[in-house]
Structure formats: C-alpha cells, structure tokens
Amino acid sequence: MVFYANSGRYFCNMKKKNLKVAIVYNEPHPEMYKIPSKNEGNIDFEPYFEVEKITPMEEYEIMAMRLTKAGFYAYSLNIKDNIFTFIEDYKKSKPDVVFNFVEIYKDKPYLEMNVVSLYELLGVAYTGAPPMALANCQNKQMAKRILSSAGILTPHFTYFDKPHKTYKHNLRYPLIVKPAFEDASVGIENSAIVTDTKSLKKRVEFVFDHFKQPALCEEFIDGRELNVAVLGDENPVALPISEIDFSQMPEHLYNIVSYQAKWDPFHEAYHKTIPICPAKLSKRIETQAKEIAVEAFRIMGVRDYARVDMRLSKDNKLYVLEVNPNPDLTEDAGFMRSSKAAGYSYVKTLEKIIMLAYKRAKRNKIFNQNHY
Numbered sequence: 001m002v003f004y005a006n007s008g009r010y011f012c013n014m015k016k017k018n019l020k021v022a023i024v025y026n027e028p029h030p031e032m033y034k035i036p037s038k039n040e041g042n043i044d045f046e047p048y049f050e051v052e053k054i055t056p057m058e059e060y061e062i063m064a065m066r067l068t069k070a071g072f073y074a075y076s077l078n079i080k081d082n083i084f085t086f087i088e089d090y091k092k093s094k095p096d097v098v099f100n101f102v103e104i105y106k107d108k109p110y111l112e113m114n115v116v117s118l119y120e121l122l123g124v125a126y127t128g129a130p131p132m133a134l135a136n137c138q139n140k141q142m143a144k145r146i147l148s149s150a151g152i153l154t155p156h157f158t159y160f161d162k163p164h165k166t167y168k169h170n171l172r173y174p175l176i177v178k179p180a181f182e183d184a185s186v187g188i189e190n191s192a193i194v195t196d197t198k199s200l201k202k203r204v205e206f207v208f209d210h211f212k213q214p215a216l217c218e219e220f221i222d223g224r225e226l227n228v229a230v231l232g233d234e235n236p237v238a239l240p241i242s243e244i245d246f247s248q249m250p251e252h253l254y255n256i257v258s259y260q261a262k263w264d265p266f267h268e269a270y271h272k273t274i275p276i277c278p279a280k281l282s283k284r285i286e287t288q289a290k291e292i293a294v295e296a297f298r299i300m301g302v303r304d305y306a307r308v309d310m311r312l313s314k315d316n317k318l319y320v321l322e323v324n325p326n327p328d329l330t331e332d333a334g335f336m337r338s339s340k341a342a343g344y345s346y347v348k349t350l351e352k353i354i355m356l357a358y359k360r361a362k363r364n365k366i367f368n369q370n371h372y
Contacts, residue, residue, distance in 0.1 A: 020073040021354055022095035023060050026102045026115075028081040030057050059330055060101070063350065070347050072354070081106055083118060090122065097358050098126040099350075100326065103184070109138060110181055125361030127353050129325035133301035137325050140180050140216045143300065150299045152292060153319050155311075157218035160204050167200055171219050176256070177203040180214040183324070185259040187211060190269075193220055193254045221311040221319050225257060226279060228293035228308045229327075229338035231349075233356045236297050238290035240341035242334050243279035248272045257309075277337045281312075289318055296323050304356045307335055329353075 027033075033055040054062075060076040067074035075093070079085040079102065090098075098119060105111035113131040118124075120131065129137070136142050144154045158169045159180065174195045179187035187207065194200045200217065207215040225244040230236050246255035249272045260267035281289070293308040300306075300323045307327040311319045327335045331346050339349040 019096040019354070019358060020093065021064075021067060021075075021097050021099055022089065022093065023064055023067075023074065023076040023099045024079065024086060024102060025056070025060055025076070026079050026081060026105060027056055030055070030078065030080075033057065063099075063329075066347050067350060067354075070351060072351075083115065086115075086118075087122075090124065096125060097354050097361075098124050099354060099357075100126045100128050101329075103326070109183060109186075110135070112138070125357050127326075127357040128304050129302040129306070133303070133325055137300055137302065137323050138181055138183055140178060140322070141214075143323060144216075144218075146299060147296060147320055147323075150295070152296055152299070153317060155218040155221050155319050155321070157216055159214060159216055161214040163205060163208060166197065167204055167217075169217065171217065174220040175200060175217050176220045177207060178216045178218070179207050179211040180216045182211065182213075183322075185257060185262050187259070188256065189258045189260060190253055190256075192258075193256070220254075221313050221321075222255070223314055224279075224312040225255070226281075226289055226310045226312055226318075227275075227334050227338070228289055228310065229335045230293050230297045230302075230306050230308060231304075231339065231352065233303045233360055236294050236303075238293045239338035240278040241281065241286060241289055242275050242277035242338050242341075243281075245274040245276050246272070248274065275334060275337060277341050285312065285316065285318070292318055292320065296320055300325075303360075304353050305329075305335060 057076075057078065060078075064074040064076045077086065077089055083105070100116065100119070102115045103109070103112055105115055113134040116126065116129070116134060117131045119126045136146060141157070141159050144157055147154050156171055158171060160167055174193050176188075177192050177194055177200070187210075191206075192203060194203050194217075204215045204217065207213065225246070227242045227244070229239040229242070231239055244257055249255055250268065253269055253272070257273055258269050261269035261273040264270050279286075289310060289312075292310070296308050297303075297306055302323060302325040305327065307324040309321040309324065311321060313319065327333070329335060329350070336346060336349060340346070344352070
C-alpha cells in the first residue's frame with residue numbers, strides 16, 4: 001500500500017471502498033491556533049486530563065489519513081469562511097461523500113443550516129443532520145416545544161426576547177439562563193445559574209448585551225447528567241450511555257457541563273467533569289433513557305449520529321436538555337466514547353457514518369447528474 005500527500009489530500013492505491021470523502025470544516029483563522037503554553041504546574045488543583053496539544057486542523061488531517069488507511073480516498077478541506085472554496089473543490093474533486101464538520105459560518109452559528117442547504121441544492125451526499133433539523137435543534141425554544149409536544153419531558157422554561165424592568169415567570173429557582181441560539185455550551189457557565197430575581201435580571205441582560213439574542217430560562221434539574229449517543233439513519237440505535245461524574249466538583253461550582261468544562265483545559269471544571277461509560281444505571285432507567293433518546297432523534301429529524309443530553313432527577317425522572325446533531329467526533333469525545341463501549345473502533349465508527357450518508361444518497365437518488 002502506497003501513500004502520498006499533496007495539499008492536505010491523502011490518497012491510497014488500494015481502494016477498499018472506492019469512495020472519495022471530503023472532510024469539510026470551517027476554521028477562518030487557523031494561524032491563531034497555538035499549542036497551549038500555560039504551565040500546568042501553576043494551576044491550583046489536581047488536573048485529571050492532559051492538555052490537548054493538537055489543533056483542529058491537525059485533527060482533520062489525521063482523520064483523513066486514518067480513513068485513507070481504511071481504504072477510502074480522503075482529504076480535508078478548510079473553507080475559511082468562503083463557501084466558493086467548497087464549490088470549486090466539489091467541481092474539481094467530485095467527492096462521493098462530504099463529511100460535514102461546518103458548525104459556524106462568518107461567526108454566525110445559525111448559518112450552519114445554510115451551508116447544508118447548499119449541499120442539498122448541489123445534490124451532495126453529506127453526513128449528519130439536514131437543514132431543518134439543524135435549525136430546530138439550535139433554536140432551544142423551538143426544540144423544547146417540539147419535544148414537549150411529543151410527550152418528551154424537558155425542564156419547564158420561559159423565554160425573554162427583549163429587556164423588561166422585571167422578568168416575571170412561574171418557574172422554581174434555581175434557574176439556568178442560556179443564549180437561545182447557541183450550541184457547544186456557549187454561554188453556559190457558573191454564573192448562568194441564578195437563584196433570585198436580582199441575579200436573573202443580571203444574567204438575562206448579560207445574554208442580551210453579550211450574545212445579542214434572546215434568553216432561554218429553564219428550571220435547573222439537580223441530578224445526574226447522561227449523554228446518550230445515537231447512531232443510524234432509518235434504524236437508529238442508542239449506544240452505551242455515558243455519565244458525567246460530578247462527585248469531584250468543588251462546592252463553588254455548580255454541577256453543570258459548562259463551556260469551561262468542555263473547552264478550557266486550564267479551568268477546574270474541565271478536570272472535575274469526568275465521563276463514565278457505560279454509566280451505572282438500573283436496567284429500567286437505562287432502557288428508558290435509550291428509548292427516549294431514539295425517539296428524540298427521530299422527532300427532531302437528525303440522522304447518522306447525534307447525542308441526546310439528559311438529566312436524571314432525584315426522583316428518577318428523565319429530562320431531555322438538548323438534542324445535539326453532528327456532535328464532536330474526536331477520538332476522546334463523548335460520542336466516540338460510547339461507540340467504543342459498543343465495540344466499534346474510531347475508524348469503524350467514521351466508516352459507518354460515511355456509509356450511512358452514501359447509501360442514503362443512492363437510495364434517494366440525490367447525486368448530482370454531473371457528479372461523475
């Protein structure tokens with residue numbers, strides 16, 4: 001087997017699947033990424049995880065190489081906030097499947113669905129959720145209404161779209177205040193939990209001022225946090241459940257998976273939110289959580305792969321917090337953790353997702369007639 005690289009493309013003379021896969025993502029300023037230089041010896045807590053020393057661009061390159069070794073033609077493409085970069089590459093390279101990792105465009109998360117809409121117009125076979133599912137999942141109020149209308153339990157909430165002198169509601173404190181149209185835990189931090197009218201007003205107006213969007217306020221469910229990964233298209237299956245262990249969380253931090261817990265390796269919350277997979281649950285709760293996750297997956301119209309985040313309350317009720325389409329697929333991320341527990345390797349999981357997209361396109365005959 002012979003490999004050679006050219007401008008981020010990796011090719012192989014042994015075509016196991018005979019498919020060309022474009023790993024498409026959007027990092028407008030790759031030059032700004034640097035390996036963290038902060039000395040871990042300066043932090044005042046015991047770190048649990050090592051600091052990641054790889055950039056997103058390198059992660060996609062590694063993904064391309066590993067898919068190539070598995071028999072695909074795979075290459076990565078950073079569109080750098082220029083959709084014409086993708087269009088020109090698609091005309092030239094004619095990939096069979098686009099592995100879609102575009103999550104934001106021109107600094108606007110809501111344009112994620114527009115990029116996918118372009119794939120639809122071009123007849124591109126692509127992985128993950130379609131445009132409407134992305135839009136509905138990103139709109140937290142809409143998602144909660146859709147889930148609730150189908151009988152799926154979510155925390156009680158209210159919604160503020162403009163400033164008021166007072167923010168009246170019928171909810172029970174504590175509440176958690178979220179930007180209404182963000183994802184990846186943006187805007188979720190310790191101060192997002194509010195316990196009275198004064199702190200509620202302060203946080204809601206922070207969301208207005210900082211994020212320039214409405215604020216969703218929901219009752220904070222004290223309990224266990226469960227992540228249920230779902231894999232599939234027409235016949236989705238829930239994978240082994242992962243739990244976020246808060247037992248090491250210090251008293252000054254709430255038991256939440258904050259933005260810092262997800263993305264800041266030098267923040268204490270990052271090292272005190274420890275995943276356990278499979279989660280230790282009763283058979284009844286495990287079965288119920290998986291059934292709810294698959295139902296939520298179908299209702300929200302996501303496909304191929306998604307993660308359904310839930311809270312198991314003290315009285316053993318399961319509340320769906322969010323349905324996350326196209327979740328992080330890095331090797332140590334939550335989805336891959338569940339997939340590994342199900343017996344799938346990292347590359348095998350990627351392969352399954354690619355083939356779901358390819359078979360769907362063939363089934364629906366959506367390929368552009370000029371593709372070949």
